[in-house]
Amino acid sequence: MADLLEATNHRVRHRRKGAAISKVELFLFHQDIRDVSFEASPGGIDMPDAASRQLRFGVTITTRDGRHGEYIGGRSNIWMQARFLAERMLGMNAFGREQIYELSRRDLRKEDRIGACAFDNALWDLAGKSAGVPVVKLLGGDVESRLPAYASTWFGGEEGGLSTPDQFADFAEECLELGYRGFKMHGWTDGDTQRDIAAIGELGRRVGGKMALMHDSACHLKTFGDALLVGRACDEAGFFWFEDPYSDGGLSAHAHRRLRQMIKTPILLGEHVRGVEAMANLVAADGTDFVRADPDLDIGITGTMKLAALAEAFGLDVELHGAGPAHRHCMAAIRNTNFYELGLVGPSRGGPLTSIYACDYSDALDAVGDDGCFAVPNGPGLGVAYNWEHVRANLVEHVVVQ
Numbered sequence: 001m002a003d004l005l006e007a008t009n010h011r012v013r014h015r016r017k018g019a020a021i022s023k024v025e026l027f028l029f030h031q032d033i034r035d036v037s038f039e040a041s042p043g044g045i046d047m048p049d050a051a052s053r054q055l056r057f058g059v060t061i062t063t064r065d066g067r068h069g070e071y072i073g074g075r076s077n078i079w080m081q082a083r084f085l086a087e088r089m090l091g092m093n094a095f096g097r098e099q100i101y102e103l104s105r106r107d108l109r110k111e112d113r114i115g116a117c118a119f120d121n122a123l124w125d126l127a128g129k130s131a132g133v134p135v136v137k138l139l140g141g142d143v144e145s146r147l148p149a150y151a152s153t154w155f156g157g158e159e160g161g162l163s164t165p166d167q168f169a170d171f172a173e174e175c176l177e178l179g180y181r182g183f184k185m186h187g188w189t190d191g192d193t194q195r196d197i198a199a200i201g202e203l204g205r206r207v208g209g210k211m212a213l214m215h216d217s218a219c220h221l222k223t224f225g226d227a228l229l230v231g232r233a234c235d236e237a238g239f240f241w242f243e244d245p246y247s248d249g250g251l252s253a254h255a256h257r258r259l260r261q262m263i264k265t266p267i268l269l270g271e272h273v274r275g276v277e278a279m280a281n282l283v284a285a286d287g288t289d290f291v292r293a294d295p296d297l298d299i300g301i302t303g304t305m306k307l308a309a310l311a312e313a314f315g316l317d318v319e320l321h322g323a324g325p326a327h328r329h330c331m332a333a334i335r336n337t338n339f340y341e342l343g344l345v346g347p348s349r350g351g352p353l354t355s356i357y358a359c360d361y362s363d364a365l366d367a368v369g370d371d372g373c374f375a376v377p378n379g380p381g382l383g384v385a386y387n388w389e390h391v392r393a394n395l396v397e398h399v400v401v402q
């Protein structure tokens with residue numbers, strides 16, 4: 001018993017040392033968005049002159065010896081998970097990301113664990129800054145990498161910049177001109193297949209063979225039969241992948257194995273599958289061709305790299321969901337991946353009125369290089385400076401845990 005107490009005390013003393021997490025700050029703030037409407041579709045539609053407002057989430061982590069990591073991004077509705085986890089992380093070693101991953105996995109096992117993502121990304125930022133190197137170097141990747149991108153659109157609307165199949169094809173031609181090597185359409189969200197099928201056909205005719213084309217139903221098609229119809233249209237137009245085909249939530253290995261037997265276009269699932277174990281089950285049951293991963297959804301950079309290794313073990317590619325500095329560092333350290341998802345975008349160039357970055361980092365449509373690629377930030381940590389002035393000026397809630 002005495003030995004056990006001594007061991008416990010030793011662990012407590014260790015936690016009090018230099019790199020112990022001593023303070024976590026959580027920020028919930030507004031960001032004004034222009035030229036995008038979220039009223040008709042929560043995923044957003046391209047709408048000139050629309051004014052919208054979204055909640056955003058940020059975190060800073062400080063250690064006893066003054067080290068600092070920060071991250072803004074991901075979903076804001078993880079606020080309660082994040083508050084809970086912030087309390088649990090106090091006193092833990094800021095370099096012990098695997099221990100904190102394990103803590104998140106266990107403590108948030110009744111939730112989806114998305115609340116752990118921003119912390120993990122901030123801890124990688126802290127580790128990179130402590131070592132004076134960009135995160136990509138810690139991951140074993142090349143900071144000089146160029147990341148081939150696809151333009152990922154807002155959803156189809158009833159009006160606005162992407163309300164007809166022709167407008168999708170016009171925008172794809174515009175993206176091709178800008179240098180993009182891929183184009184992904186998010187279709188209409190009313191469950192009607194006809195406009196999606198017409199847009200897929202038009203994209204194939206106009207830019208097929210010139211760009212990799214993808215369709216993301218984002219689970220809006222209602223039935224397996226609808227998914228089959230849209231999948232066959234993707235086959236005819238030579239699409240590169242068909243993502244989250246219908247309303248099963250992108251979860252049913254059985255259904256998508258059957259769908260894969262009936263269409264030629266590769267299936268991409270995983271945006272809504274949480275955890276490397278569940279993803280392994282999906283892949284092992286032949287439910288998907290591409291594996292999905294996202295530092296904002298899959299327990300940060302740590303969880304994303306585990307998913308990349310899982311895909312590699314099966315001989316598959318992992319495709320990162322969404323855009324951001326954490327995504328770029330990961331992608332530059334992964335062999336088995338193809339594209340950076342630049343989105344969401346539309347012909348009206350809608351997006352935030354004020355950037356969350358206080359540096360030249362940008363995920364705007366026109367920020368793509370002539371080679372159709374994006375760069376990896378090369379400063380220490382995540383390599384970006386956040387616009388904390390904007391965050392503090394638009395605060396909705398601010399919690400300090402110390």
Ligand SMILES: [Mg+2]
Pocket residue numbers: 216218243244271
């Ligand atoms: Mg998607």
